[in-house]
Amino acid sequence: MKRIVVVGGSIAALTAAESLRAEGFDGQVTVLSEEPHQPYSRVPLSKGVLAGRERAHSALLPAPGEDIEFRTGARAVRLDARCRAVTLADGTEVPYDGLVVATGARARRLTGGADLVVRTLDDAEALASRLATARSAIVLGGGFLGMEVATTCRALGLEVTVVDLVPPLLRLLGPWLADLAVAAARDHGIRIRVAPDGVTVMDEHRVRCGESVLEADVIVCAVGDVPNTEWLRDSGLLLGADGGLIADACCRVAPGVVAAGDVVSRQGRRTPHWTNAVEQGRAAAAGLLHGASARPYHPDPYFWTEQCGLDIKISGELPLTGAPDILAGSVNDRSLLLRWHHDGGSATAVAVNHRLPVIKLKRLGAGAPAPAPART
Ligand SMILES: Cc1cc2nc3c(=O)[nH]c(=O)nc-3n(C[C@H](O)[C@H](O)[C@H](O)COP(=O)(O)OP(=O)(O)OC[C@H]3O[C@@H](n4cnc5c(N)ncnc54)[C@H](O)[C@@H]3O)c2cc1C
Structure with a gap:
């Protein structure tokens, strides 16, 4: 292999690119990222960066080594897996011998696109500036991200209501731990509203929730994520029922193609957490270089959240x-x-x-x- 292309610009992409070097690959490594920024961590976006405690700069990840070409503003729009070429939004074709798909996920939105979300650095900065003049917020979605955003809004002195679909909030944690988290949220003064039939965002200040209409200065949408796979539509690569790209135990997707991070669906589920993105980034590099003889990816289900x-x-x-x-x-x-x-x-x-x-x-x-x- 002479050239490996990594599509994506965050932790899975960066880890895969660095791991290719660590595995001894001495050909060309090109990382294509659609974002205008150098790679950064999303973890502090809902916490310190949104609260204004940490500067956006502190979220930046260590820059890739000089032997890795990192292109910003390079959005992949198509993959021709047979001819081994990625097409960018400006029409450029980028040929490869090996490909790492690490395009992650984006925030799911409830309206055409105007919702305030927290997925990118730009999202966090836009929301932070709205929160600076707001007195109240509604957070739609009571998962990890929604509760972290609610915590930050509360710390900024806003009145906060979290609206979730069905009890218990934080259902992934299970009832015992979710009850503890909800009690802590209530102690923090966060109001919790359950909307069994869902919500309708009426405009940027109003949400219909059953019979009632809730109002706030800011409405934040934290209702999950959607894997970024549209650019793979005509590639012939297989997507799972959860929309993720199906990969095997060595992160392999197709001949010459591996995948890592939030975009991956493995054994019928996605694992959108930091540690998983790092581990899969490493395993994908090994899987691409060593094929079936690579050490299989060993899931490391470790993650954390800071809330209330x-x-x-x-x-x-x-x-x-x-x-x-x-x-x-x-x-x-x-x-x-x-x-x-x-x-x-x-x-x-x-x-x-x-x-x-x-x-x-x-x-x-x-x-x-x-x-x-x-x-x-
Ligand atoms: C606000 C927030 C807080 C979080 N906090 C925690 C936490 O406390 N603990 C934890 O374990 N996890 C946390 N996570 C989850 C963790 O950040 C993700 O699991 C991790 O970012 C996944 O990395 P990734 O590289 O797979 O995907 P992503 O981070 O989604 O990165 C994908 C990259 O690919 C780029 N891209 C997408 N499509 C294209 C394309 N077509 N062409 C080129 N580039 C493209 C995107 O712009 C992006 O830069 C948090 C996530 C968010 C959003």
Whole structure:
């Protein structure tokens, strides 16, 4: 292989490009990113950047090495997998010998496109400037992102209502942990509204929710994401029912094509989290260079969220059903080390405001014995 093209401009793309070098690939590596920015992390966008505590600059990821060509403003619009060429929006054709698809996902919107969302740096900056003069906000969607945005709005002094479709909020966390998170949200003064029949965004200040109309200065939409696969439409590559690009255990999609990150659907589901994007970026590079002899991608289901004074770190599969073993701490203190055991023998470890190195949390999630209680 002489030239590998990586389409995408964020953590999965960057990790794959750097990993190609780490694996010894000495041909040309070209990264094509549609965004105007250098690669950055989305993680602080709903937290410190939106709150104004962190400058946008602090979200930038380390620049790719000089032996990697990183093109901004390069949007792929078509893939010809047979002739091995990517077409850009300006009509340029970029040929490749190997391709990494890392085009991630975009925010799902409820209106034609005017909704305020938090997916890109530009989104976060636009919303931050709206929040600066607002006194109230409605956040549509009570998942991780919606609750983080609600927390930030509240910290900025806004009145906040979160509207979600059906209880429980944060349903992926399961009822036990979701109840804890919802209690913390209420303590933070966040109003929670359940809309079993969905909502209709009437205009930029009004939302219909059942019989009533809710009003706020700002309405933020945090109702999930959509994988960016439109440019692959005529490529013959297979998409899953969830819209993601289907990849095998070595992140391979088709001859000469691998995929990584939020765009990927594996074993019928997407895993849109940071650690997964990093791990798949590495595995995709290896899968492209070494084929079936590459070490298969080993899922690392670790992720975290910061909301309403809760710093939640999770290692293991979701959803979490039933009650956990409380390994340390107490619900009253909202500082907890928890473990759920699943049918089939696997487990999920969760730290809530509990200081524990990530590696130890992962070991707990993998079934290691619980730590001995600290001596007093
Ligand atoms: C606000 C926010 C907060 C988050 N917080 C957390 C957190 O606390 N913990 C956690 O584990 N995860 C968090 N996540 C999720 C995490 O950021 C994502 O899982 C991660 O960004 C996925 O990386 P990716 O490279 O696969 O995709 P993306 O980050 O979506 O990047 C895809 C890139 O491809 C580019 N692209 C798309 N289409 C094209 C095209 N046709 N041509 C060229 N380029 C294209 C996009 O512009 C983008 O730059 C958060 C996400 C958001 C939005």
